[in-house]
Amino acid sequence: MTVRVRFAPSPTGFVHIGSLRTALYNYLFAKKNGGQYILRIEDTDQTRYVEGAIEGMLNSMAWAGVNHDEGAVLEDDKLVEKGDHGPYIQSERLEIYQKYIQELLEAGHAYYCFCSRERLEEVREQQKAAGMTPKYDGHCRQYTLEEARTKIANGESYVIRLKLPENRDIQFSDVVRGNVTVNTNDIDDQVLMKSDGFPTYHFAVVVDDYLMGITHVIRGEEWLISTPKHVYLYEVFGWKAPQYVHLPNILNAERKKLSKRQGDVAVEDFVRKGYLPEGLVNYIALVGWSPEDNQELFSMEELIEKFSLERVSKSGGVFDTDKLNWINSHYIKESPVERITDLAIPHLIKAGYVTEVEVNEKYQWIKDMVTVLQDRLSYVGEIVDKVDIFFTTEIKPEDQEAEEILKVEHLPQLLEVFGEKIKAIEVVDEDVVKGIFKEIQKETGIKGKNLFMPIRVALTGAVHGPDLPLTLKVIGKQNILSRIDYVKNNLL
């Protein structure tokens, strides 16, 4: 039996970081087992549909390199479907659901319900007031199919509910949780078909997973509790249920479910900040799964090779930006400068350091700047916090420590000598600066920290920063000289 798995987002916005991980695990599991990974769009809630959401999600998945074998894909910016188990968009499968819901109705496993939302609300309130768990009271179970159809013919609005047997334990085995048992008395007669003719998730997911030949359902743990309803549906249809795999949640620092409004949770947020796809994917793979050995850094190929559902953890994991940064910085260091430069340019433009028209002629210079900074970035966008030293004209000591350094008594002499030597050369590059430092050391006896730090602070205002010779190369001869003048005139 070939493995077939699916990722089934609903197009209500962006791809949540937790969804990315769910998709990734599905993808890894499929690839590992030579199976297929399908992307199905679950757009059964007409009220929550967001324009352009599908396209955005598809782009995020493509960015991350989690590519599906079947499902909705973007071709020349147009949404098309690939694969022979389609349609893969639920709103295009309405007739299919109709057929199966009729089957259920005829067999007595589902019934029409005419209760108004008001009545439902009322019942719930009463139950709550009585200290009971809110649950549909089965009011419409009394109607025969025939009676119900008469009411429908009279124009009454209805939904279709699952008719659950009383007091029956439904058990299923979850790959990560083991055996889970829930009694039907604790489950609602779930609405299967809504009054607008669309199926609910619970119905569509079962019909589609069956029809699409899904063998393993790998999804977030928020679905664990409703799985018995799905298992029951498989049973009454006489279908074989898939293997269930419920993934633990990804939590924030407060150990709450990671959600919007408390920072970055959308894949696009990380793209925007300048995280690399291999960094994000590598990190996210490690929240909720661990390899047999101690490996931390993985390419997608290695993840596929090492991944197994048996090693998925049971409990939720906190999203740790520090570790993400560490992993991401690894991939930034590994990348060709050109790649980081190209990613950095939009950030520099946005921050106002360069204009779009300047970019071409300044490309080499920008590349030099990126070369100097590349090893120090956690994510590319961070570069805008570090480039000020290359653009500033008026040196300002960044803190008290910097101010102290500017007060050292040999600074005026040092700047004088250094300025003269810079003046004397054509082009400032790394080796030239190193040579100059050597000469100064020989001529004045100033060396080490006493040599580098005063120059660094005088020319950049900062105590910390990238390698000085490289930094000076990027600053350039003219700017070095004018900064020296500025410091002499204003800060000494």
Place this chain on the structure above:
RNA sequence: GGCCCAUUGGUCAAGCGGUCAAGACACCGCCCUUUCACGGCGGUAACCCGGGUUCGAUUCCCGGAUGGGUCACCA
């Protein structure tokens, strides 16, 4: 609140009856570096609490506590 699930350092986590309880991030220290980083080496730091079972429990069982999930015509 009912039901379901979980609980190893600050965080991710290994462990699957006998270990001085791995490793990584973060933090601290040292080394490398004529500066700053990178890097290398080292350090601090954990089995939620009770009962059982067992010669022996972090590991198995039962309670409790804590945390999470879920109780929609949302997914």
